[in-house]
Amino acid sequence: MKRGLKFMLMISLALLFTMPAAGCSSAPASSGKSGQFTGTAEGYAGEVSVTLTLENNKLTAAEATGIKETEAVGGRALKQMPEMMVAANSVEVDTVSGATFTSKAVLAAAAAALESSGMELKAQEVVVEQKMTPGTYQGEAYGKWKEGSSEGYRFGSPQIISPTRVSVTVDESSILSVTVESCDDTPGFIEEPIRRLPEKIVENQSIAVDIVTGATLTSQAILSAASSALEQAGADLKGFQTKEPRSNEEETYDCDVVVVGAGGSGTTAALTLQQAGLDVVVIEKTAKVGGESVVSTGVLAVGSKYMESISQDPASLASKEIIFEEMMEYNHWTADSLIISSYLDHNGETFDWLQTMWNQTDDPGLKTASRSGLNHGKGSHKYEVLYEDFFIPDGGTLLLETTGKQLLTDENGKVTGVLAEKADGTQVTVNAKDVVLATGGFAGSPELLDQYFHTSFYLYGMSTDCGDGMLMAQAAGAGEPQNLDPFLAEFCSNEFVDFYAGFMKFINYTGLLQLNKSGVRFYNEEYGASDPLAKGAAALYTNREAYVIFTEQDMAKLEENRGKALLTQEVIDTIPSYRDRAMVPFTTIRDEMQAAIDAGQGWKADTLEDLGKAVGIWDMDTYMNTIKTYLSYVENKNDEEFNKRPEMLYSLDEGPYYCVRIIPAIDSTLGAVPINRNCQVLRNDKSVIEGLYAVGQDASGFWGNFYYQTENTNAVTQSWALVSGRMAGEHIAVKQGKEVDWCIWGEE
Structure with missing residues (x-):
């Protein structure tokens, strides 16, 4: 657009989805009814409302509200789109980039408001001086x-x-x-x-x-x-407000293997394949490599020679056989034992191989051994150097901001490539002998979460992990997910209030009283501190939500003396695996509590009875009976229901009282696409879809529970991501007639 005193902006009427006929500019203008009209639609986190002021076929004012939409993202759509509607005299305006859910809700709500008026608007050029x-x-x-x-x-x-x-x-x-x-x-x-x-x-x-x-x-x-x-x-x-022009270009790549996703699993798959002598293209939806793996800190590395070399007591490290038994017992043999076995066979060697590469860069890679694990710290750098120092210089192709859309197949159902689209609209075709899906599950898709789990979560992971791999695989004939679970986070949250940036997310670590939607206790709240993932988060997920009750005295102690204020150090020392995160300074807890109250997700009252009435969802007889019973446990220092330790039966003698609603939080999902021990994707009848592999969070069969937390396992999720990529890469390379050389630790 040329610079000048005037900017001419023509509002595009070609939307990505169909709008109601009342908003179409091609229809002749009609008088309809003047006045204010309101429509509503479901946004990202709740209802979005749009009010239009109409007079004589003119849109004179528009306002959008959505108190539960995120301020930083949805807030821009709520502000900008009504202004553009008035300027264009149309409810059909462009969406705001990055605020898709809120934008679509604004458009739908505005269309509903216009339809209720019976008025038809004629779009006009937007002229701004x-x-x-x-x-x-x-x-x-x-x-x-x-x-x-x-x-x-x-x-x-x-x-x-x-x-x-x-x-x-x-x-x-x-x-x-x-x-x-x-x-x-x-x-x-x-x-x-x-x-x-x-x-x-x-x-x-x-x-x-x-x-x-x-x-x-x-x-x-x-x-x-x-x-x-x-x-x-x-x-x-x-x-x-000019939208960026879309590209009409097309690009085609021919290669041996295309890897969809450049997170941990996609990275190890790509490097394994390339080092075996294959031509590899990696397409990545975001503008960076590493995916969710950049926020992980550790890996299970059983059998690693490198870990043995830095361990203070190598003889104490658990063997593959011991860990196999622990993992299978932990999941009660609901996971695929052949996948677990293959994972452990490749485990230590994968991290020796990775460390050999990291030693050739300025990244320290893996460090500090504990039990059977290694810590590599958070951050993108360790993945960036693998691409910058190895994959790209050795001839690999990396396409960032490129989203896989559809798998290509031949007449026999063999997968032969991927159709993709760049952020600017460029259409990409990648023809390949094999395809590896490494797109990170579907935690970023509210629709898929509702379809498979029927509940709400707060997402701590990447919102771009929207199930692309699973949907493409299913369209190509993949079977239904097996052992499908949310990958629960240890702390709690709320879908309407941002607890993540503060400290309220640790409120479940304190052991405070929690009730479910029926107004009754549902577990030993001590597990929120001693076993917040496998037990605490699992119990919260089972009940979908919880209501945490505490007093003004509890609030003051948390605010002034950290989480430790509710328990003595002697008690903490006797709780197995007590998490240091509960020791955080709850310095912003009052502001967060007020934010929860303002959003209708928190309540305050002078008595416990009034608190129950304020929450408003409980049958008061049930609620008061729960409170009466719990107070007897506190008085007698004996939890007859769940055997909660006496030191965590906190007093509720004196108000004011608070209640805050919490829900489960997730980092990703576990087990989207069924695979065999070679990471080949399976149909429902267990037959292999030729040419198609799934790894990392896209792959099913490895998980039989929310997590593996045994005596000798830790950091299994990240370990599975990196090892499964290596497993798939090795099988493809051998199938395509190449050899995969495992490094001997210390050799380059």
């Missing part, structure tokens, strides 16, 4: 980490989070330059938005440019901060 005051302006917005959060410190962010700061220089009518001055979001995710978005804003003269896939919150923070700076300059933001 910018009259900005030349100069440089600064805007601020929070992205991944919110004000007061210290959670980002675990992932490499500063301990005290500041908002993302963006400088924008303008003349009277144009954006001249954009600079991201500072950003405290997670290293490894912020680099691409910082590099690309300023250039895009200037090039397109728009704050409606596409976000960087996989870095939604940081991208939205940069765009929000830039919008704020432009408003300070006197800009009419409706004139800076």
Whole structure:
């Protein structure tokens, strides 16, 4: 678009999905009814409402609300889209990049409001004459980490989070330059938005440019901060809403193997295949490599020669045989024993192989042995160097921001490649002899979560893991998921309140009283501290939600003296596997509690009876009987129901009282596509789909429970991701007539 005193913006009427006829500009205008009309639709986290003010075939005002939509993402859609509707005299406007669910809800709600009026609108050109005051302006917005959060410190962010700061220089009518001055979001995710978005804003003269896939919150923070700076300059933001042009280009690649996903499992598969002498293409949906593996810290590495070399007591390390028995007993033989056995056979050698490569880079790789595991720390760097120092220099092809859409098959059902699409719309065809699916499960798809688990979760993992691999596999004939489970996080959350950035997510670690939706206790709350994943999170998932009850005194102790304040150190020392995370300083708990109350997810009352009435969902007789029974346990220091230790039967003698609703949180899903011990994808009749493999969180059969937490296992999820990629790569290489050489530790 040319710079000038006027920006002409024609609103596109070609939407990605069909809108009701009342909003179509091709229909003749009709009078209908004037006045205010409201429509609603389901957004990302709740109901979105749009109110239109209509007068004589003109849309004079529009307002969108959705109190449960995320401020950083959905908030931009709620603000910008109504403004564009008024300017265009149409309810058919472009969606906001990165806010798909909220955008679609705004469009649907606006269409419903318009239909109820009986009025038909005729779209018009949006003409904006910018009259900005030349100069440089600064805007601020929070992205991944919110004000007061210290959670980002675990992932490499500063301990005290500041908002993302963006400088924008303008003349009277144009954006001249954009600079991201500072950003405290997670290293490894912020680099691409910082590099690309300023250039895009200037090039397109728009704050409606596409976000960087996989870095939604940081991208939205940069765009929000830039919008704020432009408003300070006197800009009419409706004139800076041009969508990026879509590409009509097509690209074709021919290779031996295409790997869909560049997370941990996709990376090891790609490197194994390439080092065997095969031509490999990797397509990755986001703008970075590593996937969910970048936030994992450790791996089970049984049989690793490297681990033996750094262990203080190598003789104490458990054998493959011992761990096999432990894992199979833990899952009660519901997992595929052949897959478990193959995983353990490849386990230690995989990490020796990886460490041999890391030793040739500036990344330390694996370090610190404990039990049968190794720790490699968080961060993207260890995966970036594997691509930068090995995969790409050795001839591999890496296509970022490229999403797999469909598997190619021949007349016999053999998979022969992948159809994909780049973020700019470029259509990609990759022809290959074999395909490896490594797309990370479907935790980012609310529809699939509801379909398979019938409940809500808060997602701590990657929102881009939307089940692409599973859906493509099923379309090619793959069987239904087996041993399908959510990969539960140890802490709790709420789908309407952001507990992740603060400390309320640790409230389940404290052992405070919890009730289910029926108003009764459902487990020994002690497990929230002693076994928060295998027992605590599992119990919460089974009941779908819980209501935590505590007193003002409990709140004050948590706020002033950390989680430890509720228990003595002597008691903590007697609780097996008590998590240090319960020792966090609950410095923001009052603000978080108020946020929960404001969102209708928290309650406060002077008496326990009034608290039950305030929550409003319980049969009061059932609730009061639960409270009466629990108070007797507290008084007698004896939990007759669940045998909770007396020290955790906290007093409820004195109010005020608080209650907060919590739900399970997940990092990903476990077991989407059925496989055999070679990671080949299976049909329902257990026959193999030729040419198709699944690894990591996409693969089923390895899991028979939410997690493996035995005497000699730890960090199994990340270990499975990396090892399964190696397993698939080895089988494909041999099948295609190549040899796979396992390294001997210390050789390069």
